Amino acid sequence: MITTPLSADAAASPALAHGSPPSTRASWSGLLRLSLVTVPVKAYAAVSSTDGVTLNQIHRDCGQRIRYEKHCPLHGKLDSGNIVKGFP
16 A cells, blocks of 8 residues: 655645545546556646736835726716716
């Protein structure tokens, strides 16, 4: 029997320590055949699209955040509730 030492992440998480798969579904599964030995293999996504980092635009010189104001040429600054989608 071949055993491998647990990593720090696996030791901290009981689910990983018992060999259970990640909570996401495998994107691919298949068999890896090495001579007389066949090993089941599952591939999981390395990056999650739900955990994204959002960055703000900031002014290079002073570090203040750049604001995006909705502005009508006739009426000036508008609230978000007064904006609808459509063709002019």
